[in-house]
Amino acid sequence: MPFAPSSSIARLPPYLFNTDHRHRVLTQLRSKATGLEKYIYLNGLKEREPNLFYEILLANMLEIVPILYTPTVGDACSNYSHIWRRPEGLYVTIEHKGHIREVLRQWHAGHSARIAVVTDGSRILGLGDLGANGLPISVGKLDLYVAGAGIKPATTLPICLDLGTNTTKFHDDPLYLGLRRRRPDTPEMDEFMHEFMEAMTEIFPQLLVQFEDFSTDNAFRYLDLFRNQYRVFNDDIQGTGSVVLSGFFNAARLSAAAAGTPLTDQRILFFGAGSAGIGVAKQLLSFFTLQGLSVEEAKSRIWTVDSKGLITADRKGLQEHKKFFARTDYDGPALTKLEDVINYVKPTALLGLSTVRNAFDEQVVRLMSSLNARPIIFPLSNPVSLCEVDYEDAIKWTNGSVIFASGSPYKTLEYNGKRYEPGQGNNMYIFPGIGLGAILAKARHITDSMVEQASIALASSLTDEEKKADLVYPRLVRIRDLSCQIALAVIRAAQKDNVDENLLFRNLSDEALLEYIRAKQWQPTTLNHHLPRL
Ligand SMILES: NC(=O)C1=CN([C@@H]2O[C@H](COP(=O)(O)OP(=O)(O)OC[C@H]3O[C@@H](n4cnc5c(N)ncnc54)[C@H](OP(=O)(O)O)[C@@H]3O)[C@@H](O)[C@H]2O)C=CC1
Ligand SMILES: CC(=O)C(=O)O
Numbered sequence: 001m002p003f004a005p006s007s008s009i010a011r012l013p014p015y016l017f018n019t020d021h022r023h024r025v026l027t028q029l030r031s032k033a034t035g036l037e038k039y040i041y042l043n044g045l046k047e048r049e050p051n052l053f054y055e056i057l058l059a060n061m062l063e064i065v066p067i068l069y070t071p072t073v074g075d076a077c078s079n080y081s082h083i084w085r086r087p088e089g090l091y092v093t094i095e096h097k098g099h100i101r102e103v104l105r106q107w108h109a110g111h112s113a114r115i116a117v118v119t120d121g122s123r124i125l126g127l128g129d130l131g132a133n134g135l136p137i138s139v140g141k142l143d144l145y146v147a148g149a150g151i152k153p154a155t156t157l158p159i160c161l162d163l164g165t166n167t168t169k170f171h172d173d174p175l176y177l178g179l180r181r182r183r184p185d186t187p188e189m190d191e192f193m194h195e196f197m198e199a200m201t202e203i204f205p206q207l208l209v210q211f212e213d214f215s216t217d218n219a220f221r222y223l224d225l226f227r228n229q230y231r232v233f234n235d236d237i238q239g240t241g242s243v244v245l246s247g248f249f250n251a252a253r254l255s256a257a258a259a260g261t262p263l264t265d266q267r268i269l270f271f272g273a274g275s276a277g278i279g280v281a282k283q284l285l286s287f288f289t290l291q292g293l294s295v296e297e298a299k300s301r302i303w304t305v306d307s308k309g310l311i312t313a314d315r316k317g318l319q320e321h322k323k324f325f326a327r328t329d330y331d332g333p334a335l336t337k338l339e340d341v342i343n344y345v346k347p348t349a350l351l352g353l354s355t356v357r358n359a360f361d362e363q364v365v366r367l368m369s370s371l372n373a374r375p376i377i378f379p380l381s382n383p384v385s386l387c388e389v390d391y392e393d394a395i396k397w398t399n400g401s402v403i404f405a406s407g408s409p410y411k412t413l414e415y416n417g418k419r420y421e422p423g424q425g426n427n428m429y430i431f432p433g434i435g436l437g438a439i440l441a442k443a444r445h446i447t448d449s450m451v452e453q454a455s456i457a458l459a460s461s462l463t464d465e466e467k468k469a470d471l472v473y474p475r476l477v478r479i480r481d482l483s484c485q486i487a488l489a490v491i492r493a494a495q496k497d498n499v500d501e502n503l504l505f506r507n508l509s510d511e512a513l514l515e516y517i518r519a520k521q522w523q524p525t526t527l528n529h530h531l532p533r534l
C-alpha cells in the first residue's frame, strides 16, 4: 500500500510522542527572565492549551500562583495596556449605560456563567487606580477559582468596569486601553451600578458576583447596597476578613501558649483602616465573641491606625467606615507615630493593611518582640513591593519568635540553623471555597455566618504535621481539599440561614455531601491534552 501521511501527522515532529510536553512547557516557562514574561507566556498557554495550563498550574501551585496572582499580577495590571494580546474578559463601560443588558448578552452567547469577578480598577492591590488595566486581577482570581475549587473554566466571567480613571498619566498613554476620562460622581456611578447588577441578574440568573478591588468607599457602599438583594460578596472586605480570622485563630493559640495567657487577652492593632483593614477588624470581633466576650468587649481589644495615626472618635471629619473602631478612651495628644501607638496599646498582634512598604521597621518589630514572647505580625499589603515587612527581617529582628503571615508569598528560610516557614494570609484561601459552596447550595445571598464558617473551616483544617511546624495556614498545595471543606461549611451555614435553594443537600450527611462536592470539582481532562492542538 502506498504511504499516505495525514496532513496533521506530517505537521508533528517525529519524536514528539516520545517526549513529555509538560516538561517542555515548564522548561520554556522557567527560561523567562522576569515574572512579567512568565505571566505573558502562561497567558498564551492558557489560550492555546487550556487543559494543559490548568494541569500545570495544579501540579505547580507554589511556583505558578505567584505569577498569575500576587505579586506578578500587579505588574501585569500596571503594564496591561502594553502587554495586551487578546480579549480575555468583558469590559462594561460607563458609555454602555442604558444598554448594559445588550453588552452582557454578547458574552452570554455560548456561556453559562456561574461566577463573575468584577473590578472597577479603582484600587488594584495596593497600586491605586489603574482603570481599565485592572482586568488581570479578575482573570487571576478566576484562575484560582478553577485551580483551587474546581469551578469549570467555561462558567467563569472576568469583568472590568471601565468608568474612566483618575490616574491621568493613562489619559496620555497612546497604548492605554480604557476610556480617557475621569471617574463619574457618586450619583452617576450609582445609576450605572444599579443597572449593571439588575442586568447581570436577569441575564445570568444563577451568577455569583465577587466585587474586587473597588476603592474603599465604594467597596463598602456597594456591598451594603447589594448584599441583601443579590448573590454578591466583596472579597477585600469579607474574603480578607475571613482568611485573616482563620490565621489569627491559629496564631493566637501559639502566642497565648507562649505567653501563658488566655486567648481573650489578645490585643490587636491594625495599621491601615481601609476596606481591607476595617473588613478584617470587623471579622476579628468574632475571634473574641466566639470565646464568650460581648461585642463591646471584643471591640475594646481592637485599635485602628490610618495615615493620621491612632483613630479616635473625637477626630473631625472621620470617614463613616472608621467610626465603629474609633477609640473613645484616649484623650491625649494625637498619636501619629506607630511606635508611640504600640507603646500605648501594647498589642499582642500587629496587622498591616496600609500599602506602606517597610512600615514595620526594625524599631517597630523589636518593640513588638520586647512586649511579646511570640509577637503576631501579619504584613498583609500586596504586592510584595508594598508589604509592611519582609519575612527575613521579621525573623531576624525577633530572633525567630515571630508568628508571621503576609499577603504575598515569601519563601521558607533558614535562620541560625532552624527552618522557618511563613504563612500567606491571602483571601485566595477562602474565596474559591465560598464560591464553590454558594454555587452548589444555590445560595440567594452570602450571609455573615457563611463567611465566618468558611473561616472556622479553614482554621480547623491544619494537619498534625502542619501544627507541629507552627503553621497558621495549611499548605497551599492542599487547596482543592481545603476548598471542599470550606464549601461544606458554607453550605451548612446557608442552610441554617435559609438562603439555600438547593434543598437536596439538606438530607445528606456531611460525609456524603463532602463526597458530592469533591465529585463536582472540574479536572483538566487528561485525554491527549498534553499534545499541542493541531
Ligand atoms: N492579604 C490579603 O488577602 C489582602 C490584602 N489587601 C491589601 O491591603 C492593602 C489595603 O487595601 P485597602 O484597605 O482596600 O486600601 P485603602 O487604600 O482603602 O486603605 C489603606 C489604609 O492604609 C492607611 N495608610 C496609608 N498610608 C498610611 C501611613 N503612612 N500610615 C498609616 N496608615 C496609612 C490609609 O489611611 P487613610 O485612611 O488615612 O488614607 C488607609 O486607611 C492593599 O495593599 C491590598 O493589596 C487587600 C485585600 C486582601
Ligand atoms: C488579595 C487581594 O484581594 C488584594 O490585595 O486586594
Ligand SMILES: [Mg+2]
Residues within 6 Å of the ligand: 125, 212, 213, 235, 236
Ligand atoms: Mg483584592
